[in-house]
Amino acid sequence: MSYVAIADQHAHLHDPQTFLTKYVWSQDHKVIAIQYMATAMAIGLVAIGLSMMMRLQLGFPDTFHFINPSNYHQFVTMHGMIMVVYLLTALFLGGFGNYLIPLMCGSRDMVFPYLNMVSYWVYLLAVLVLVASFFVPGGPTGAGWTLYPPQAILAGTPGADWGITLMLVSLAIFIVGFTMGGLNYVVTVLQARCRGMTLMRMPLSVWGIFMATVLALLAFPALLVSAIMMILDNHLGTSFFMPAIMSLGDTTGHKGGSPLLFQHLFWFFGHPEVYIVALPAFGIVSDLISVNARRHIFGYRMMVWAIVAIGVLSFVVWAHHMYVSGMNPYFGFFFATTTLIIAIPTALKVYNWVLTLWRGDVHLTVPMLFAIGFVFTFINGGLTGLFLGNVTVDVPLSDTYFVIAHFHMVMGVSPVLVVCGAIYHWYPKMTGRMTNETLGKLHFWLTFFGTYAIFLPMHYLGILGLPRRYFAMGDTYFLPDSVQSMNAAISIAALFVAASQLIFLFNLAWSLKHGKPAGGNPWRATTLEWQTPETPPRHGNWGPELPVVYRWAYEYGAPGYQDDFVPQNQPPDGRAPTTHG
Amino acid sequence: MNLMVAAVALVAGIFVWWLAVRRLTTKSWEAQGTYDGRDTAQMAGPAAARIGLWVFLAVATSFFALFITAYLMRMNPEVVKGIDLRDWRPVAEPSILWANTVMLILGSACMQMASSSLRHKRFDLARAGMLAGGVFAIAFLAGQWLAWRQLLAAGYYATGNPANAFFYVLTGLHGLHLLGGLFVWARSAGKMAQGRAVSGATQLSVELCTVYWHYLLLVWLVLFGLLLIT
Numbered sequence: 100m101s102y103v104a105i106a107d108q109h110a111h112l113h114d115p116q117t118f119l120t121k122y123v124w125s126q127d128h129k130v131i132a133i134q135y136m137a138t139a140m141a142i143g144l145v146a147i148g149l150s151m152m153m154r155l156q157l158g159f160p161d162t163f164h165f166i167n168p169s170n171y172h173q174f175v176t177m178h179g180m181i182m183v184v185y186l187l188t189a190l191f192l193g194g195f196g197n198y199l200i201p202l203m204c205g206s207r208d209m210v211f212p213y214l215n216m217v218s219y220w221v222y223l224l225a226v227l228v229l230v231a232s233f234f235v236p237g238g239p240t241g242a243g244w245t246l247y248p249p250q251a252i253l254a255g256t257p258g259a260d261w262g263i264t265l266m267l268v269s270l271a272i273f274i275v276g277f278t279m280g281g282l283n284y285v286v287t288v289l290q291a292r293c294r295g296m297t298l299m300r301m302p303l304s305v306w307g308i309f310m311a312t313v314l315a316l317l318a319f320p321a322l323l324v325s326a327i328m329m330i331l332d333n334h335l336g337t338s339f340f341m342p343a344i345m346s347l348g349d350t351t352g353h354k355g356g357s358p359l360l361f362q363h364l365f366w367f368f369g370h371p372e373v374y375i376v377a378l379p380a381f382g383i384v385s386d387l388i389s390v391n392a393r394r395h396i397f398g399y400r401m402m403v404w405a406i407v408a409i410g411v412l413s414f415v416v417w418a419h420h421m422y423v424s425g426m427n428p429y430f431g432f433f434f435a436t437t438t439l440i441i442a443i444p445t446a447l448k449v450y451n452w453v454l455t456l457w458r459g460d461v462h463l464t465v466p467m468l469f470a471i472g473f474v475f476t477f478i479n480g481g482l483t484g485l486f487l488g489n490v491t492v493d494v495p496l497s498d499t500y501f502v503i504a505h506f507h508m509v510m511g512v513s514p515v516l517v518v519c520g521a522i523y524h525w526y527p528k529m530t531g532r533m534t535n536e537t538l539g540k541l542h543f544w545l546t547f548f549g550t551y552a553i554f555l556p557m558h559y560l561g562i563l564g565l566p567r568r569y570f571a572m573g574d575t576y577f578l579p580d581s582v583q584s585m586n587a588a589i590s591i592a593a594l595f596v597a598a599s600q601l602i603f604l605f606n607l608a609w610s611l612k613h614g615k616p617a618g619g620n621p622w623r624a625t626t627l628e629w630q631t632p633e634t635p636p637r638h639g640n641w642g643p644e645l646p647v648v649y650r651w652a653y654e655y656g657a658p659g660y661q662d663d664f665v666p667q668n669q670p671p672d673g674r675a676p677t678t679h680g
Numbered sequence: 681m682n683l684m685v686a687a688v689a690l691v692a693g694i695f696v697w698w699l700a701v702r703r704l705t706t707k708s709w710e711a712q713g714t715y716d717g718r719d720t721a722q723m724a725g726p727a728a729a730r731i732g733l734w735v736f737l738a739v740a741t742s743f744f745a746l747f748i749t750a751y752l753m754r755m756n757p758e759v760v761k762g763i764d765l766r767d768w769r770p771v772a773e774p775s776i777l778w779a780n781t782v783m784l785i786l787g788s789a790c791m792q793m794a795s796s797s798l799r800h801k802r803f804d805l806a807r808a809g810m811l812a813g814g815v816f817a818i819a820f821l822a823g824q825w826l827a828w829r830q831l832l833a834a835g836y837y838a839t840g841n842p843a844n845a846f847f848y849v850l851t852g853l854h855g856l857h858l859l860g861g862l863f864v865w866a867r868s869a870g871k872m873a874q875g876r877a878v879s880g881a882t883q884l885s886v887e888l889c890t891v892y893w894h895y896l897l898l899v900w901l902v903l904f905g906l907l908l909i910t
Contacts, residue, residue: 210728278739282732290728298699299708316735317691320743324750327849337838337845339754355767355842360753364746395709407699411692651708671712 126212135193146181149174158590168570169257172241179244191379202628205293209283221276232265248340267326295648302652307382318371325364366417374413380517391467392459395653405444438488465539469520480509501561532614538606549596780823787816791890
């Protein structure tokens with residue numbers, strides 16, 4: 100079975116006939132991508148709702164009596180887990196990975212379309228199991244998104260009866276589903292690229308998604324291992340993680356288990372997870388900036404190497420999440436060093452984005468605004484990462500709002516800005532219509548300034564020592580009264596930001612019918628997904644013949660051409676774009 | 681943790697080496713207007729399913745390596761303030777495990793015979809090898825089940841000691857992987873049973889089953905060795 104047989108299997112593509120096979124049990128990567136996106140965004144709205152409940156309590160304590168301390172911890176936990184795993188991971192890899200990899204690589208579909216379909220349905224099952232935990236006795240788990248034992252499974256933690264079990268089972272299902280999808284993404288990139296699409300001609304979006312998938316495939320097993328062992332501790336009474344402990348006046352029967360072992364396993368997954376979310380964002384942002392600055396990406400090779408380097412390094416920094424868990428000081432030194440080293444390729448990427456903008460013909464379209472917003476926010480969040488990466492600075496700041504501010508800036512707001520920008524950018528390809536630009540700009544400015552109003556002050560609250568995960572502070576001697584006023588202001592900003600996402604959703608829905616027709620290539624971009632014969636692309640993407648690629652993905656403003664961009668499949672002598680039979 | 685880092689470093693090293701082989705230094709902005717002969721090399725490249733299996737084996741390796749790391753970390757807890765927290769009491773491995781190991785080796789050998797016979801178009805031998813490969817795998821699983829029964833009868837409960845719990849978890853997960861392999865095996869064996877000739881797709885499937893059998897044999901030898909020496 101050769102490479103062509105995989106990539107060019109048009110004869111074997113049975114066009115779906117019925118509504119069910121076309122839109123529900125579809126094996127078309129584009130439909131699966133949109134299913135992933137819609138599901139992820141739906142569960143993401145739940146997570147936004149939960150954060151609003153948290154902000155209501157923090158901004159106005161003793162006002163909302165339907166929020167009690169148990170609820171509050173459940174909101175915190177579910178908000179974190181949903182946002183990191185079920186929204187961002189699923190949206191970037193399941194959503195954009197599925198949509199962009201075959202289109203950008205010039206293939207007809209993923210290499211294992213059936214597996215791809217199953218991957219989505221397994222993901223949906225994981226989401227449903229997670230949602231089910233809201234409706235069981237005791238509610239969802241309130242153990243914090245890190246699910247640290249022993250407290251995660253002890254009576255007294257909210258959701259210790261059913262919630263924690265459903266959470267662990269849901270994560271296990273998610274990992275199984277993701278592995279199916281991930282195999283597809285990796286093998287499609289490796290095996291099903293069209294003619295001429297060498298690895299070093301791939302757009303950076305594909306590079307970012309590819310590397311993130313590799314990370315996810317290697318890191319998620321750590322979460323699976325810890326989930327399996329925690330389920331056994333909880334239900335069979337083994338002592339992998341559970342030490343001898345008294346709970347509600349009784350001994351639990353556990354003895355000798357190591358809670359620290361769980362933390363190592365969890366963060367061995369947890370830190371690469373940051374880059375599983377960040378690398379696709381890095382890749383997509385590079386493409387958005389290059390297209391809208393009408394300029395080739397600065398330092399393409401460096402960008403690729405940096406993606407690979409960050410991916411590899413991300414596996415040797417995990418214990419910087421555990422500086423206060425008790426470890427050998429030399430370990431702390433080692434992990435602080437690796438953490439600072441990983442800043443080098445990351446900073447390199449930031450410089451390259453800025454240098455791409457430098458003297459570019461910058462078009463401030465909506466996707467570009469989000470891309471530039473990302474660079475700002477990412478620098479902000481990245482710099483506070485340098486603080487927290489150093490043991491001596493981290494110890495006093497650990498478990499304060501400074502940490503919340505840091506990770507929301509760097510892996511909350513930043514990737515979400517990219518998600519929004521990417522949706523505005525590829526929506527015309529997915530639907531054939533443009534989104535409304537005025538609404539898009541309104542959405543951007545409200546979101547951008549709004550999130551700064553939320554998270555910038557949190558740095559100061561953290562330096563004051565305001566601890567995270569507290570339901571209410573009451574009278575605490577080291578906190579001035581202004582802390583409460585600040586918290587109220589943050590909550591109001593948060594409500595505004597949440598409400599402004601409705602503009603986004605309205606824009607997406609309204610434009611579906613009323614948006615301006617987009618044409619095939621509204622952003623005048625070079626990459627292959629904009630060169631499809633139809634928009635939105637049909638099943639099989641390319642009509643009878645596959646494209647042939649002649650150049651890299653960033654040929655903007657090249658001399659000697661009529662346009663300021665040259666599509667990847669444009670032959671050198673000015674003939675019509677070639678395809679391959 | 682060291683083992684975990686080593687395993688990932690190995691996988692990452694292979695990955696980076698592979699990327700380097702793929703000419704990550706190409707200046708793609710200079711080589712324009714061409715599609716060189718490089719994709720002809722890809723045309724003769726391995727099938728997608730083969731690459732897919734190898735990627736899956738990398739994932740499974742990460743999974744088992746992490747379990748082994750957890751095993752070693754749980755076995756040797758850090759000594760905190762002079763308090764010895766070690767509570768590990770090794771399992772007396774039932775001798776049937778040796779017989780099971782032989783079953784798995786035979787299964788692997790039969791699968792190897794099946795796929796090499798297919799390459800030489802000796803279909804009857806291939807069918808016999810394939811059937812025997814699956815039967816030996818089922819015998820292995822049955823043997824593992826008996827080992828569990830014997831341990832339980834001897835009072836080695838999962839709650840009793842972490843060594844017992846790890847024994848059940850590791851053998852159970854290895855068995856589950858083999859069970860998944862048997863599902864694919866049953867499909868390919870079913871296709872081989874129909875008609876005399878064997879299609880190219882089925883041949884590929886047999887080859888991939890063989891790789892998977894070898895892989896699970898390797899994992900079992902590592903796990904069994906670990907269980908024996910600790």
